[in-house]
Amino acid sequence: MVFGEKLKSVRKARGWSQEELAEKLFVSRQSVSKWENGQNYPSIEVIIKLSDLFEVTIDELLRTDEELKEKVIKDSKQLAHPKLKFLFDVVFLLGVSLLIIKLGFLGLNKFTNVDSSLPGGKFLWNFGPLLFMVGGGIGSGIVKERYKVE
Amino acid sequence: MVFGEKLKSVRKARGWSQEELAEKLFVSRQSVSKWENGQNYPSIEVIIKLSDLFEVTIDELLRTDEELKEKVIKDSKQLAHPKLKFLFDVVFLLGVSLLIIKLGFLGLNKFTNVDSSLPGGKFLWNFGPLLFMVGGGIGSGIVKERYKVE
């Protein structure tokens, strides 16, 4: 989609006629018509006004959809970063929590000579915390590195 | 800072002369000079090319610093959200961990008739976990609500 079509679609989205838009921009109705039909380009000042009026970036107005798509893909990669990293961080913290619990019981058994055991297998409590922490830590690091801002 | 100054600064940042830039854009050297001195505006096509060449958005090129600042503030608010929420979530998880430890001890004392006590005051272990969880939960909720995308 090129500039003219975009302009038309955002104008229609507001339910404005070409004339209404023309008045807001202090130009003739026919100028708007020409912009939309690709016969003319508006001046820089008008383009900025359009961007403000319709609350879209100037890039969205001027660039083709293909060009924009590239940028969107880039941005979404950046945006994916915090969420994914957060997930890994939670996994890591889960591991820390499990470790604390395990250590608590370990110390308890040692100091009180009472052989109380945790629910779940021995394997889970021996390696679970470690696996969580290592997995979460590595994942978080990879995500952080991968989507680093160049 | 207006368009001309911005153009000049990004050009200088690349270490290009006006002539070098002019060649890349297939215009005369003097055109570049006029753009930078605010005597002219380049055409839309050239503006898009400039945006590509210098890897800045068209908005950054055309809008004043004040206008851009507004947008940056908006964006930074959005970006602050995940970090702050993460902090509150960590506090919440800390509370959960403490609670689990406390419950573990509680059960242990009950079932084994051994009066083992946790290090630290009674108050800490009675209300600490609760406070952490409530504080973290409320904080996380507020942040989530406050920076919700409209």
Add this chain to the structure above:
DNA sequence: ATAGATGCGCAACTCCTAGTTGCATAGTGA
């Protein structure tokens, strides 16, 4: 049916301004 209103596109014309050519100036290294 018709007259008026609304919304939009085409054609011709005007005029502004972006871009060009040519010249001048300032700084820099040999």
Add this chain to the structure above:
DNA sequence: TCACTATGCAACTAGGAGTTGCGCATCTAT
């Protein structure tokens, strides 16, 4: 001092953005 580079100023041209005027649909009410 003499090239050489980088940039600005002045005059001119041309292309295109914007305007006026006209025509053509589509609706709606009388």
